[in-house]
Amino acid sequence: VQTYVSLIKRQSGLISGIVLVLHDITEQEKIDAERRMFVSNVSHELRTPLTSVRSYVDALADGAIDDKEVAKNFLSVVQGETQRMNRMINDLLELSRLDQGTMEVRTELVNLNSLFNFVLDRFDMILDNESLDEQVKNKKDYNIVRNITKEDVWVEVDPDKFTQVLDNLMNNAVKYSPDGGTITATLEKRKGQALISIKDQGLGIPKKDLENIFNRFFRVDESRSRIQGGSGLGLAISKEVVEKFGGRVWAESVEGKGSTFHIALDAVEDDLLEGDDWDA
Numbered sequence: 001v002q003t004y005v006s007l008i009k010r011q012s013g014l015i016s017g018i019v020l021v022l023h024d025i026t027e028q029e030k031i032d033a034e035r036r037m038f039v040s041n042v043s044h045e046l047r048t049p050l051t052s053v054r055s056y057v058d059a060l061a062d063g064a065i066d067d068k069e070v071a072k073n074f075l076s077v078v079q080g081e082t083q084r085m086n087r088m089i090n091d092l093l094e095l096s097r098l099d100q101g102t103m104e105v106r107t108e109l110v111n112l113n114s115l116f117n118f119v120l121d122r123f124d125m126i127l128d129n130e131s132l133d134e135q136v137k138n139k140k141d142y143n144i145v146r147n148i149t150k151e152d153v154w155v156e157v158d159p160d161k162f163t164q165v166l167d168n169l170m171n172n173a174v175k176y177s178p179d180g181g182t183i184t185a186t187l188e189k190r191k192g193q194a195l196i197s198i199k200d201q202g203l204g205i206p207k208k209d210l211e212n213i214f215n216r217f218f219r220v221d222e223s224r225s226r227i228q229g230g231s232g233l234g235l236a237i238s239k240e241v242v243e244k245f246g247g248r249v250w251a252e253s254v255e256g257k258g259s260t261f262h263i264a265l266d267a268v269e270d271d272l273l274e275g276d277d278w279d280a
């Protein structure tokens with residue numbers, strides 16, 4: 001909102017009134033501004049890895065290629081950066097599909113207990129796989145505590161898309177935690193809602209940033225997130241996806257202690273699943 005204030009003065013100099021004009025910047029202007037910001041962000045984000053690829057390739061061309069060790073090292077940087085650009089472009093395409101409503105979603109009745117356990121099994125597997133150590137530099141040690149209700153929790157979601165969301169929250173929990181942290185994964189059903197939470201003992205998020213972390217390209221710490229290979233788009237996509245299924249996602253955090261990400265979805269009640277018709 002733009003504000004204009006002018007004072008109405010009498011000839012004597014006395015102020016007899018104030019005119020206050022509140023000018024609401026139109027919705028269209030706001031959308032345009034957001035779009036410009038988005039394009040500028042995308043260009044910036046892609047330029048960083050591209051510049052780095054270019055310098056390493058130039059160095060190789062200038063002779064670094066003759067030293068086998070150095071060349072191997074440089075090529076692995078190039079590989080990492082191209083992978084990062086690839087991930088970012090995939091994320092951007094996904095966001096654009098979400099914006100245009102052209103993302104293909106196949107909603108079905110999903111048992112959240114199995115889906116969540118499946119995701120967590122994969123994270124446990126990565127942890128146990130010793131041979132990954134050599135491939136994944138900075139591989140972290142973590143410990144997952146499962147706190148999953150015995151009661152079946154059914155929801156209507158696209159299982160692939162929802163798996164991506166959980167993967168993303170779990171990845172962040174690992175990424176933004178120091179080595180050896182505990183991640184607590186909870187699923188419960190309360191008042192007809194499926195409630196998922198993923199709690200870490202990581203760096204946490206400053207209070208002032210909590211409402212921004214779901215915005216596109218927002219990062220609490222630019223350099224830290226980039227080093228970890230983050231695009232700054234994961235949470236924005238997760239939020240759009242969860243909202244597409246009628247759910248909500250939000251975060252709580254205490255800086256230096258850890259963060260908890262929550263998802264709430266409408267649960268499909270068991271009695272709706274098993275109609276009386278079956279017995280007839």
Ligand code: ADP
Pocket residue numbers: 172173176200202203204205213218219220221225226229230231232233234235236259
């Ligand atoms: P990124 O690719 O940077 O991880 P995200 O959209 O997934 O992008 O997250 C946005 C930002 O939110 C991150 O850069 C990080 O600063 C912060 N963040 C997300 N998850 C966590 C977490 N579990 N703990 C601390 N900070 C987090």
